[in-house]
Amino acid sequence: MPVDFSGTWNLVSNDNFEGYMVALGIDFATRKIAKMLKPQKVIKQDGDSFYIHTTSTFRDYLLEFKVGEEFEEDNKGLDNRKCKSLVTWQNDKLVCVQTGEKKNRGWTHWLEGDDLHLELRCENQVCKQVFKRA
Numbered sequence: 001m002p003v004d005f006s007g008t009w010n011l012v013s014n015d016n017f018e019g020y021m022v023a024l025g026i027d028f029a030t031r032k033i034a035k036m037l038k039p040q041k042v043i044k045q046d047g048d049s050f051y052i053h054t055t056s057t058f059r060d061y062l063l064e065f066k067v068g069e070e071f072e073e074d075n076k077g078l079d080n081r082k083c084k085s086l087v088t089w090q091n092d093k094l095v096c097v098q099t100g101e102k103k104n105r106g107w108t109h110w111l112e113g114d115d116l117h118l119e120l121r122c123e124n125q126v127c128k129q130v131f132k133r134a
């Protein structure tokens with residue numbers, strides 16, 4: 001049975017989000033607010049079509065894509081830098097490469113037990129987030 005990320009997920013841990021935001025060039029005042037947030041993710045998966053809505057009391061970010069189809073991503077409300085994004089399956093992991101001005105930018109989602117994991121990468125920084133079902 002293929003992996004299904006669908007559901008509503010609450011952040012329970014967030015390791016080095018600060019380093020990730022610094023690597024993205026997010027300003028100090030925004031980082032101070034953003035690192036206090038406990039975002040929720042609503043994921044709707046239909047085969048290889050994904051809707052990932054990250055919401056918080058401060059800002060939201062919506063991403064929709066199909067696995068294997070490159071798309072332009074605007075990162076609006078994050079660092080606002082455009083990039084070309086491509087999401088692929090690597091076994092049961094969902095891997096996104098975000099090609100643009102920032103080197104080594106991307107993320108990986110996977111399930112581990114009942115938890116949703118997310119690794120966010122930019123330059124030499126790695127942020128590790130864990131979510132539990134709401």
Ligand code: VLZ
Pocket residue numbers: 021026030034037039041052054055056058059060061062063077078079107118120
């Ligand atoms: O997630 O790329 O699930 O986009 C944080 C919102 C959203 C809080 C982080 C405001 C998006 C932060 C992380 C202000 C700087 C991300 C992907 C994988 C889908």
